[in-house]
Amino acid sequence: EADIYQTPRYLVIGTGKKITLECSQTMGHDKMYWYQQDPGMELHLIHYSYGVNSTEKGDLSSESTVSRIRTEHFPLTLESARPSHTSQYLCASSDPGQGHTEAFFGQGTRLTVV
Amino acid sequence: AQSVTQLDSQVPVFEEAPVELRCNYSSSVSVYLFWYVQYPNQGLQLLLKYLSGSTLVKGINGFEAEFNKSQTSFHLRKPSVHISDTAEYFCAAIIQGAQKLVFGQGTRLTINP
Numbered sequence: 001e002a003d004i005y006q007t008p009r010y011l012v013i014g015t016g017k018k019i020t021l022e023c024s025q026t027m028g029h030d031k032m033y034w035y036q037q038d039p040g041m042e043l044h045l046i047h048y049s050y051g052v053n054s055t056e057k058g059d060l061s062s063e064s065t066v067s068r069i070r071t072e073h074f075p076l077t078l079e080s081a082r083p084s085h086t087s088q089y090l091c092a093s094s095d096p097g098q099g100h101t102e103a104f105f106g107q108g109t110r111l112t113v114v
Numbered sequence: 115a116q117s118v119t120q121l122d123s124q125v126p127v128f129e130e131a132p133v134e135l136r137c138n139y140s141s142s143v144s145v146y147l148f149w150y151v152q153y154p155n156q157g158l159q160l161l162l163k164y165l166s167g168s169t170l171v172k173g174i175n176g177f178e179a180e181f182n183k184s185q186t187s188f189h190l191r192k193p194s195v196h197i198s199d200t201a202e203y204f205c206a207a208i209i210q211g212a213q214k215l216v217f218g219q220g221t222r223l224t225i226n227p
Contacts, residue, residue, distance in 0.1 A: 003137035006157075033215070043204065043217040059214070090157055092215075101146050101165055101208065103215055 006106035021109045022078045023091030032074040037088040081113045120218035135190040135221045137205030145207045147188040164210040200225045
């Protein structure tokens, strides 16, 4: 079983609030990812990281930001939440020993902005 | 541009019937291909992957997929489904040398008793 954890699992928050979604993995993986999953199920890559101090934008433009100060930790922050940010956010990491060909996913954070 | 297309958004089948979930990719270079399953309120779990070698790949829970380069397809199959297979299924791809895992739109598999 993969050791990648996301907190909180569910979050309901008011418009304008600052939020941070946490993601941690204990597998020592260097690459980590954030995906946004629409209500219609499709997943879009919004951020990824090659390792400490590395952050890159994904395919879908996002107002969120990420940081990677430690290998195991890849938090995602929204400075001012809006209803359009309502979605499920999935964090993942990949194993360099497998050539990054397998990604392990957390259980997701379902965010609702009211 | 690389993309992954799942041709069916929903697939209803009866229990113990066979099922095929279709996936096509568009790329002129070699790719790695994957199928993931997502159970309700869960993250994604890898079912199987194709990196190279035999075009028929066997995965967990009795699923298998066949890589067809000429048709750029990677369809997922199971000869006899169970109620517990009810879930969302995602096809995904990485172009060799690229850095990103790209997903299809997903297929909701519903098993009826």
